[in-house]
Amino acid sequence: MEKKEIIGILKQVSEGNLTVDEALLQFKTAPFEDLGFAKIDNHRSLRQGIAEVIYGAGKTPQQIAEIAASMLANGQKTVLITRLNKESAEFVSIKIPLQYYETGNIGIAGELPEPDGYGKIVIATGGTSDIPVAEEAALTAMALGNGIIRLYDIGVAGIHRLLEHADDIMSARVIIAVAGMEGALPSVIGGLADCPVIAVPTSVGYGASFGGLAALLSMLNSCASGVSVVNIDNGFGAGYLASMINHIGAE
Incomplete structure (x- = not known):
C-alpha cells in the first residue's frame, strides 16, 4: 500500500466517512509486493500479529x-530466515546485515527485539543430537520477542537431569520439548508442568525410529494432558506457536 493510499484512508476516518474498524480492514487486506519470483505479504503482521518469515x-x-531486503525496506524491523545454509548466509550477509546461527540454520536480519512476552519459554531436549531442531525453535521465539531458557540433554535416559530443573519447568509460560528416539520427554515434562507443552519429534534415532515417525506417534499418544505436537523436526512451528501463547495477555 502506497503512502497516498494510507493518507486517503486516514482522511476518510477523520472526516467520518469510514470507521476505524473499516480502515483497519483495508490495511489488513492491502496488496502484496510482487518481485516476480515472490509475492511479499508486508501486511501480515497487521493481520496476524507476526510478520512474514x-x-x-x-x-x-x-x-x-x-x-x-524488500521486507526491511518496507519497515519490517526483524526478518527471520529459517533453513538457511551457511553458503547462502554468506551471500546474503554481503547484501544486508545478517546474524547467522549455524546450529539452528537460522538467519536474522535487522534488530533482535527485546522480549515483550508474558513470561519465559523453556526449550528442552532429550539429547545433544536434538539441539539443531531446538535451536531453530529457540531462535524463532527470540526473533518474535520472547525470553527463553534452554535445558539441553535432559532426556529420560537420565531422569535426574530433568528433575534438577524442576523449578524452570514449573514456572514456565510455555515449554517446547524436543526429542527423537521414542519421544518420551514431552510426556514426562507434561506430568510436571501447569502450562502448555509443545512436543517436537526429531528424526534422531536408529532404524525403527523411522526418521522420527516413532517419536511423532509416541507424542500424539501422550497420556499427559496439555501436550500438543508439531511436525517432525519443525522447530520453527514450535517456536512460532509458543510465541503466540506467550503473548496472550501481554498487551
Whole structure:
C-alpha cells in the first residue's frame, strides 16, 4: 500500500466517512509486493500479529537476499530466515546485515527485539543430537520477542537431569520439548508442568525410529494432558506457536 493510499484512508476516518474498524480492514487486506519470483505479504503482521518469515530451503541466495531486503525496506524491523545454509548466509550477509546461527540454520536480519512476552519459554531436549531442531525453535521465539531458557540433554535416559530443573519447568509460560528416539520427554515434562507443552519429534534415532515417525506417534499418544505436537523436526512451528501463547495477555 502506497503512502497516498494510507493518507486517503486516514482522511476518510477523520472526516467520518469510514470507521476505524473499516480502515483497519483495508490495511489488513492491502496488496502484496510482487518481485516476480515472490509475492511479499508486508501486511501480515497487521493481520496476524507476526510478520512474514522467509523459508530459506529451495530458494537461491539471491532470492533470499532480495526478499529480505524488500521486507526491511518496507519497515519490517526483524526478518527471520529459517533453513538457511551457511553458503547462502554468506551471500546474503554481503547484501544486508545478517546474524547467522549455524546450529539452528537460522538467519536474522535487522534488530533482535527485546522480549515483550508474558513470561519465559523453556526449550528442552532429550539429547545433544536434538539441539539443531531446538535451536531453530529457540531462535524463532527470540526473533518474535520472547525470553527463553534452554535445558539441553535432559532426556529420560537420565531422569535426574530433568528433575534438577524442576523449578524452570514449573514456572514456565510455555515449554517446547524436543526429542527423537521414542519421544518420551514431552510426556514426562507434561506430568510436571501447569502450562502448555509443545512436543517436537526429531528424526534422531536408529532404524525403527523411522526418521522420527516413532517419536511423532509416541507424542500424539501422550497420556499427559496439555501436550500438543508439531511436525517432525519443525522447530520453527514450535517456536512460532509458543510465541503466540506467550503473548496472550501481554498487551
